[in-house]
Amino acid sequence: MKGIERIGQWTLARIEGTGSATLLAWDGLVSMFRPPFRWRLYLQQLEFVGVGSLVIVLLTGGFTGMVMAVQSAYAFRLFNAEGYVGTTVALALTRELAPVLTGLMVTGRVGSSIATEIGTMGVTEQIEALRSMAVNPVQYLVSPRIAALALAMPVLTLLFSLIGIGGAWVVAVLGLNLDEGVFHARIVNVVTAWDVWSGLIKAAFFGVTIAIVSCNAGYTASGGARGVGLATTRAVVYASVAVLVVDYFMTIMMF
């Protein structure tokens, strides 16, 4: 009986978590369009999320592209079709890898930070303080983060793709001595605008997902420093899983 009770409790907690996250998301989204508009908060978050994640995203992107070029060149060489290395790398990056990997990197860097920040403010009652000053804490803390992630993620994804293709070019053309003209032509001819757009749209949704999951984890943190730590872990784990789940559903919807 105890076991079944536990399963029930766990399930209820998850459902409750989903519900609170949804409510928070709704609250946060609606608050964006209500005065007062605190532009500086938005800008600040955009700097933290976008500019701050630039280096890690570019590093990841570059090496991902390079590794993919090496591996796909190996595979295509079996069929004497090395000309398709660029196509493969470009399609994989723009449609799938760039948004997902950017989402995971941003989750690790930004999601954890959001959960910690909001969680600490919660356990030290700063959120209550905001409320007592007649400041809507969701509007003050959550809305700017959702907006910043939704805007920054596509930008980071686009840069990830570009730097990844650049890395692939370095490996394929300079390293493996493949035909540069074919490499370029096959990318330009095969990759369509929709391939790129789909990646960017995915990235925007990932950004919103990460923001909501992380803010919710922080918002619901309780029990002092330990609670904050757990909230941070929860934020990263849930947001990562959420990115992959959302990716699957968006992919089958879009293609």
Place this chain on the structure above:
Amino acid sequence: MLKSKTPLLVGLLVIVAAVAFVFTFGSLDTGMDAADGYRVYARFDDATGLVSNSRIMLSGIEVGRLGKIELDPEQPDMARVELLVRKDIGLHKGLYDERQGLWVDGATATRRQASLIGDYYVALTPGIKGPLLGEGDYIPNVISQTGFGAVLKNLEDASSSVFPKLDAITDDIKAITGGLRKTLGEENAVADLKQIRTDIAKTTENVAALTGELRTFLRTDIYPRGSDIQQILSHIDRTAATLEAATARTAASVDKIAASMETASLDVRRFISDQTASAGTAKDGTVAHAIARLDHNMAILEGTLENVRSITAQVEQGKSTVGRLLTDDKLITDIERVVADVSDYTSTFSRTQIKLGFRTDYFVGRGAFKNTIDVSLHPRPDKYYLLQIVDDPVGRTVSTRRVTTTNDPRVPPVLVEDIQETTSQLKISVEIAKRWDFLTFRYGIIENSGGLGIDATLLDDALNFKFDIFEFGHDTYPRLRLLGEWEFLTHFVLAAGIDDILNAGSRDWFVGLGVRFVDDDIKAILPLAPSP
């Protein structure tokens, strides 16, 4: 709370994002919009491998993209492919040919394979006649099947009309060869060699003239008529296309196809009849004319062949010298045997190596020099014959006893004189040698007396120890000689040894220096030497 550089950094991010955005979408080939081109349709009976957004190529340049691919609403057994073609590319509808039942000189769409792994695209040819196709029109001629199968089918169609002609030509050739055979079989008069020579010369001239004519014929008739052939081929081509179309349409158009086949074969027949008019009416420079000339030459050739025949008949009967030569079996057997012997001899001879050697030894005890010249013939690596001429300081010792009886009271009545005469004389060695591994055994005459020898050859034949025993009975013991030879710098020989070891009186040490080489020139001279 807000850092002052935040706006700057976010601004930079926005700029970077904008640049990336413009670059990415700017460099992509966005394909075709409906506004950039116009829509035409093509009915394929097989659209396998064609996918929406595949390329449309004209002369290898992309001129559009494929749109929707679906079953044709009017002919549900065909695939209708939508082609979005660039506006500046005009496609002609072609002219409808009533007789053939198809559109001629219009645009064509062909499904082509771009790579072995199955990329397909549509290749267009714009056509040259008829009105331009507009939005929503159908391309009149569509080819779904390209590749080896289609080529084979076309070839079959073409060959069915060509083979009967070839058969007729083969029959002609048969008739000519039959006539020749008959001519050769008949007995006829004998003509002298002079006549044959003249005939042959004449024939050669005629053949040369014929070649010239053939060349002229090629230049004046065949090359300019390339267009005729082209036309014929294009007829055949179209016929094949018609056949394909006909299977998809109704059986009624089979008649029209037959008509077009007839046109094609008529063209072939006309072309051939032009070329095969009878000799009298043949135009200069046609095949018929050439054949007439060939006929003429053939007549001359026949006469020549008759002459040859009568001569060979005589030869066969062995009437002349040449006839005897050719008919006598014994002669040829003799010649064969002689040739075999000669070749046997020459092969042995050419294999044989001749080595020459000169050596001078200094005998330490006697203070005298001994010179040796060797000539050795090596027909095989394990066997050789040695001929040696020796100028020995010991010379040839001849012992004689002279018994003198006298009645002179001053001397003893019987005087016995033992005289040992040593004459400086050339000595000759002739030996036969056989080698097993590093040991060589020699036997023969050594320095004017019977003897034996053993050689031990070491270090790649560079070091050689020789042991000779000869002159049995000249002294207390036979003469035993031990000699070491070292060949250096390929041709030079350093030698040292002891001569006459067993007899203390004449035992002596010697050292020598010589040269040794293989001489092929000698071989060339040898056959010239008189032989019994």
